[in-house]
Amino acid sequence: MKAIVQDQYGSPDVLRLAEVEKPVPEDDEVLIKVHAVSINGSDREGMRGKPLYARLAGLRRPGNKILGSDIAGRVEAVGKNAKQFQPGNEVFGEMTGYRGGFAEYACTSEKLLARKPAGMTFEEASAIPQAAVIAYQGIGDRGQVQPGQSVLINGAGGSAGTFAVQLAKLRGAEVTGVDNTDKMDFLRSLGADHAIDYTREDFTRNGKQYDFILDVIAHRSVFALKRALKPNGTYFVVGGSTGTLLQVLLLGPWIRRFEGKNLRVLAVERNQEDLAAIIELWEAGKIVPVIDRRYRLSEAAEALRYVDEGHARGKVVIVVE
Numbered sequence: 001m002k003a004i005v006q007d008q009y010g011s012p013d014v015l016r017l018a019e020v021e022k023p024v025p026e027d028d029e030v031l032i033k034v035h036a037v038s039i040n041g042s043d044r045e046g047m048r049g050k051p052l053y054a055r056l057a058g059l060r061r062p063g064n065k066i067l068g069s070d071i072a073g074r075v076e077a078v079g080k081n082a083k084q085f086q087p088g089n090e091v092f093g094e095m096t097g098y099r100g101g102f103a104e105y106a107c108t109s110e111k112l113l114a115r116k117p118a119g120m121t122f123e124e125a126s127a128i129p130q131a132a133v134i135a136y137q138g139i140g141d142r143g144q145v146q147p148g149q150s151v152l153i154n155g156a157g158g159s160a161g162t163f164a165v166q167l168a169k170l171r172g173a174e175v176t177g178v179d180n181t182d183k184m185d186f187l188r189s190l191g192a193d194h195a196i197d198y199t200r201e202d203f204t205r206n207g208k209q210y211d212f213i214l215d216v217i218a219h220r221s222v223f224a225l226k227r228a229l230k231p232n233g234t235y236f237v238v239g240g241s242t243g244t245l246l247q248v249l250l251l252g253p254w255i256r257r258f259e260g261k262n263l264r265v266l267a268v269e270r271n272q273e274d275l276a277a278i279i280e281l282w283e284a285g286k287i288v289p290v291i292d293r294r295y296r297l298s299e300a301a302e303a304l305r306y307v308d309e310g311h312a313r314g315k316v317v318i319v320v321e
């Protein structure tokens, strides 16, 4: 089959189209004919090998040579213990840990998949899994954002951020989105009440404080971050510099104990229940995946370059023909 392969970490130039073995499903896996795969920040990180956690599968060279975690497609074959799906079913899901989505076929655990609703395109479905689940757990399940709260989303114009803005508005919050200069109007079009350009303003130094912060691209010290939190406010980090994540892990409990501000790393759990809840919100017209551009599989390097250069508003999807 055709796949986009990377033999080393680096710029989008390390990505090449290659012929590789078609994967074979393990007993609890399904083999999917991929119709669409979306790009997440984690693909950008996996391509570059930065931050350090992006090298968990291979310190010097990529352990997983094929990027792409969020796929939508048709089940082609099922392992002997996989009971939930049958060949022909249209499914979507996140397969981080498996990767391999930038390809014509991919295998993953059936527990990571959900049925694609008939009215949802493969492209829309591929734009949902990782990004929407981060937002759903961050803003909803774990964050418990309440009506009237002031919420800041750092990295609001990217994959998870665009869902987080929509979900925070849905919960009645006053939302501030932070992203680059070109995305200010885009953030407002998503429903953000305020937009901050990170190239011109540091949200931890403008004197404002928030009830809740969801940070998808953290790089500041915990001391700066807690300054932006109201007393008893909550800060969740999902991705960013390893230094910030370690600081939040190590110092978060002390800050919580002595100052009441709650700084945590949000470890996102992938499960079918959250995908089902997100489908319900989509069916009710309450959230939409925002797709900026579509590329062919052979154009994956170009797609990653577009994302890497900071142009993408929401999601970029690779359509696999």
Ligand SMILES: NC(=O)c1ccc[n+]([C@@H]2O[C@H](COP(=O)([O-])OP(=O)(O)OC[C@H]3O[C@@H](n4cnc5c(N)ncnc54)[C@H](OP(=O)(O)O)[C@@H]3O)[C@@H](O)[C@H]2O)c1
Binding pocket: 039, 040, 041, 042, 044, 045, 130, 131, 134, 154, 155, 156, 157, 158, 159, 160, 161, 178, 179, 180, 198, 216, 217, 237, 238, 239, 240, 266, 267, 268, 269, 307, 308, 309, 310, 311, 312
């Ligand atoms: N904790 C967990 O369990 C878990 C699970 C899955 C994924 N993750 C992580 O979650 C993160 C998800 O990111 P994503 O997919 O939403 O990324 P994304 O699509 O790349 O979006 C990131 C957004 O942040 C913007 N940005 C860049 N630098 C910024 C800055 N200094 N301040 C504010 N915004 C900035 C980017 O704009 P530019 O275009 O200007 O760069 C982009 O719009 C990844 O780090 C991933 O590894 C965590």
